[in-house]
Amino acid sequence: MNAERGALRALLPVLGAHRAMTVRTFGAALADQAALVALVTLTAHTVGTAVVERQAPGPGTVVALLLLVTARALATWREMDLSHDLAYRVLAEMRIRVFDGLARSAPARVGGRRSGDLASAALGDVEALEFFYAHAVAQLVASGVVFGSGTVALALLDPWLLTAVLPVAALLVLVPLLESRGRVARGARTRAAAADLSAETVETVDGLHELLAFGALDTRRERLRAHGHRLGDAQRAEQAREADASAVRDLLVVAAVVGVVLAAAHTVSGAWAPAAMALALGVLAPVSDSAAALGQAGGLRAAAAQVGAAVRAPAGAPPPAAPRPVPDGPLGLRLRGVRFDYGGRVVLDGVDLTVRPGETLALVGVSGAGKSTCAHLVARFWDPAAGAVELVPAAGPPIDLRDVAETDLRRAVAVVGQDAPLFHGTLADNLRLAAPAATDDELAAVARRTGVDRIADGYDTPVGERGTTLSGGQRARIALARALLTHPRVLVLDETTANLDTEGDAAVSATLRDGAPSRTTLLIAHRPSTIRRADRIAVLEAGRVVQTGTWEELTGEGGAFARVVARR
Ligand SMILES: Nc1ncnc2c1ncn2[C@@H]1O[C@H](COP(=O)(O)OP(=O)(O)OP(=O)(O)O)[C@@H](O)[C@H]1O
Structure with a gap:
């Protein structure tokens, strides 16, 4: 478990080689989230104006809404495009680094581990990290910025609104951190089950002749089935807890919005009341998504630890600092x-x-x-x-x-x-x-x-x-x-x-x-x-x-x- 602590952070320097792209991904994520918050807030204000003040939206509002819808659509597309491009580039590089690590330390390392287990580290664990690079890093930073600016806007409307928003935001971030131990353990269980299944499958395919010759195929099939079940159980346990966590996050956000409605009812007038509610929802939704990403990142620590260990594997035979030439002849x-x-x-x-x-x-x-x-x-x-x-x-x-x-x-x-x-x-x-x-x-x-x-x-x-x-x-x-x-x-x-x-x-x-x-x-x-x-x-x-x-x-x-x- 100790080796897993900080494992994700330890892999972040790989992003350094793609600094420009990381910054562009962050920019797109920020534009995407900011456009959404502005859109829901302006929409709520427009509807509020129509209902409360019985006033149709002016051409300026309609144009602003259309621009925001377009900006949001473009930013979503760009963010998806960039984040996946970045993730796949990082993963391609990571796969090569894992391979280099294995080659550097092989066959000492290979001797001690099953080849399917290694295949799992080289492919499966690296693949699992796609989520972290594509969905977590840029979104976490962007949602922090959007939340910061949104709460300033809410405070300008009425500082009391923050009493509903800030505690919920804190809870949203704290809960995944508090239950990270369980998540790390569940993630490690899934990765271990996947590695075992991979090792068993590779061994079975390699040893098909012997298994057939000794009539051991049925027993082997049962073993594979048992390993498959174990992986399924581990994945189900992770998913079940994820569903629970998602429900808790939704409840917290709804509670914050109700709080904002109650506070705004007394202090915020006219169309700004629904706008404040939409703004609160708009700034909390990315925090909730980030909390989900934080939680899921915990489950990826085991994969990151495996990949990190392979990347940093010491050389079984380190290259000489000052090589000596080998003369010609016998x-x-x-x-x-x-x-x-x-x-x-x-x-x-x-x-x-x-x-x-x-x-x-x-x-x-x-x-x-x-x-x-x-x-x-x-x-x-x-x-x-x-x-x-x-x-x-x-x-x-x-x-x-x-x-x-x-x-x-x-x-x-x-x-x-x-x-x-x-x-x-x-x-x-x-x-x-x-x-x-x-x-x-x-x-x-x-x-x-x-x-x-x-x-x-x-x-x-x-x-x-x-x-x-x-x-x-x-x-x-x-x-x-x-x-x-x-x-x-x-x-x-x-x-x-x-x-x-x-x-x-x-x-x-x-x-x-x-x-x-x-x-x-x-x-x-x-x-x-x-x-x-x-x-x-x-x-x-x-x-x-x-x-x-x-x-x-x-x-x-x-x-x-x-x-x-x-x-x-
Ligand atoms: N990768 C490894 N990891 C751990 N122990 C190993 C590894 N490779 C070999 N050994 C052990 O080292 C010892 C010597 O093995 P080695 O293969 O060198 O013997 P050998 O004389 O070549 O045997 P054979 O004639 O059967 O090929 C054995 O006890 C073996 O179990």
């Missing part, structure tokens, strides 16, 4: 005393590992030993808690990854997983993901080496979202080709060829080695035939490298390596 890789945890148990506890330039080193260990964690540290998804990951040039001192600019790092190092996701688009689009400038000839050469040329009829073939139309082995080949197109000097293969058959694995390994003999490769694998092809092998156990050597050396030694190989 690069080795070194993990020096690396310690790392994901916020709980220590996963890597002083890992020392060197891969010499041009060498292929297989990193092996039991499942959960921390091999992929090493790969992620080399990709600099995160930084180690202690120690360093370094690129080692042929000449000159090693370079800590923390000192390497993001673009230089991505040019030098490529990390390929086992099942890299593919994106909606053609095969060529997916291959060119990291190397958009790669020529058709380069594409064809890499595709030949990795066997991607046998996957589809042409590079313009759509591969479908997440590559669901392809086999695991085909996806692995595409992921590998995608990385090779960037000509990395350090290549990390994290179980990349595990989905290929033994022959395919051997063929890919051979072409990888022949294609770039100076490339340094860190190979994470379980399959003995893959491990055996490496120049050297390092064994990870209990957070440390406990053995290194060639296949022949290690098979003779026994110990951790023998245990890992025996499990295969």
Whole structure:
């Protein structure tokens, strides 16, 4: 709840980038509200003059009424147009800021949260704030100005009229502030239910094959139904309280108008009495609307807090203040005393590992030993808690990854997983993901080496979202080709060829080695035939490298390596 306090205010600086438009929106809102107050007041005065003084409105009054009607219509249209334009611009920017925050802190953040929950923050929570930017900010300020000027006009007619108007105005503003705690809680409940439903839906769609295969679809449908009900209940609770609050606001305004009528009956003469009543109604109506907006804004705090947290998410791997250049030529890789945890148990506890330039080193260990964690540290998804990951040039001192600019790092190092996701688009689009400038000839050469040329009829073939139309082995080949197109000097293969058959694995390994003999490769694998092809092998156990050597050396030694190989 504390994080939510001030969450809406914290997002206001986004409006700063749109200062001119914010001012224009405020101007239109002010013109809109002022024209309405003037219109109802003049109308009441005109009717009062006709009834009380039996005098038809003069041409000046008729023209003024027509002008006010036109001004009000134009101002309403302009205000709607500007406020929504402003809101959508702010939201578009906010969505990108949320995305930047997620990208900056990913995958550390993504690892801890469900992707549907993140989608909800990026889309749903930002969308919910549309109300705040489009309807609340400019209207609140405009209604304050209109109320101020209206009460001065009422005081000029008769200061006693204020005794009915001011207390009601104060109550209208106070009530939503007093019950804001409940509103914030109800809003948070709705946002949480929406995020849960979003997460469940994304997971269900992702895992449709497994749910079908294990006959778990019905159970899942019931879960989705329960989540849908929970969201419905939360939304109904918010709406019910909103209806109550609206009724209370209407009652207060009516009470103020009755008070004004009673006071005006004694002190205000002729047509000014109905005019005073209309003026009181005119100045209180925007205050009532603002009170409603204030109340609803309370319910948006949870959304604003989520968006704010995403926008301000700290970088998992902050950019270097003074980047060091990476020299040309072969690069080795070194993990020096690396310690790392994901916020709980220590996963890597002083890992020392060197891969010499041009060498292929297989990193092996039991499942959960921390091999992929090493790969992620080399990709600099995160930084180690202690120690360093370094690129080692042929000449000159090693370079800590923390000192390497993001673009230089991505040019030098490529990390390929086992099942890299593919994106909606053609095969060529997916291959060119990291190397958009790669020529058709380069594409064809890499595709030949990795066997991607046998996957589809042409590079313009759509591969479908997440590559669901392809086999695991085909996806692995595409992921590998995608990385090779960037000509990395350090290549990390994290179980990349595990989905290929033994022959395919051997063929890919051979072409990888022949294609770039100076490339340094860190190979994470379980399959003995893959491990055996490496120049050297390092064994990870209990957070440390406990053995290194060639296949022949290690098979003779026994110990951790023998245990890992025996499990295969
Ligand atoms: N994003 C994460 N958040 C929290 N813990 C994680 C995360 N990723 C991995 N871990 C934990 O860190 C440990 C090491 O995981 P890692 O994936 O590095 O092991 P691995 O040796 O690659 O295993 P495998 O051979 O099964 O792929 C495991 O206990 C795992 O549960």
